[in-house]
Amino acid sequence: MTKILVVLTNTEKYKDINRATGLWLGEAAQFVDVVTEAGYDIDYVSPKGGFVPVDPSSMPTADDIDFKWYGDTDFRRRALAESLKPSDINPEEYAAIYYTGGHGTMWDFKDNIELQQIAEHIYQNGGYVTGVCHGIVGLVNLLDTQTGKRLIKGKKVTGFSNLEERLNRTKKHVPFLAEDSLKEAGAKYKAKRPMKEYVRTDGQIITGQNPTSAKKVAKELVKALKSRTS
Template sequence: MAPKVLVVLTSYGEILDSAGKPIQKTGWYLPEFAHPYDVLSPKCEIIVASPKGGTAPLDPNSLQPWIKDDSSSANFFNNKKSLWEYTSKVSDFLGRVDEFDALFYPGGHGPMFDLATDKDSIALVNQFWAKGKVVAAVCHGPAAFVNVTLPNGENIMKGKEVSAFSNAEEDSVGMSKYMPFMLEDKINEKGAIYQKALPWAPCVRVAGKLITGQNPNSAKGVGEAIATALGV
């Protein structure tokens, strides 16, 4: 039987300023789902969830230049819309971890605003971890781990090599001032051993069952690391 991977996308689609005025659309980032999907889908069953269920917003800023220059992203956008337009709720999967082999969080700025604090997502990560399942994320996806406290009282990332979107990358896209926290700083605060490459260079870290990647160009490598961990 093929391994089953639960992919959790953000439900957060619009960044607001301090007065509640919309600044720009956001969501999950196209290649960060497309590239791992291409690696995993021939070998695994992929199920998709989000905090609210229904359509998980795709960050429009991730369409260009990826659709133009990246065949994986273009094919995924054109042919796989049902994956993100009909997601189940994260809460539907609580208590069902035995049905799955891995949990994966793509990035985009959205996870910084909902998955970082979503109680159901935090509980889901804890349940996967307790069962010794693979838990993975890329770019801003590791925001889903910053408030995951294990039964021993420690953050899931403590003492582990972890990569995620860097401060330098956040600064370079002009989004630092809009973020609720800086992901690199928060990961360090949680006692992880934060790892990064130069901005936009691939960086993937495997710490036992915890797999993380730095940026969109790390997404394929994260997918490959998940496949290796699953033995497929």
């Protein structure tokens, strides 16, 4: 069965304030729920491998699906305790890569060369590069290895907006802004109302604006993958 690679952050706290961060639980759980139901196998990777912290702010809004996966022994072990290192990954095995969010990603996704190489390989093999919320910063430095240009240059994308960052009162505490980074990479960025579901698909690139968009990113990916085998 075709596999999907889910990318998670290792960052536990903001760098300039004593505030915890990490994976936004629902952005993994909602995605995983859809793609596993569709019959796809999943591996979990993080920049350093091993422990993946969960942002405590994601727990008060967690729903039954989030808690279903948070309570799943296999998920807790493979995703949160023993995530794979990039060096463990053979990109030939994956039909898609999905970058989860949470503010922690702002410190360890964008400049990780090993993850970039994995994503670029999957894309060049005809696979899908997907992400949601802050996780989309993992796409910023990806290159089309055939042209040498940014992968998202000229592509329709979305991700956590500057307005959402301001409303979250974190605009001054992140190293850069997700929206700005996408625009600077030449992407055609668009966002809708704060914290409302919004997903954009452009060829092999699928992106979601915020945590409420994770499930739809998964549905769009499943639809795309199924269309290739029908």
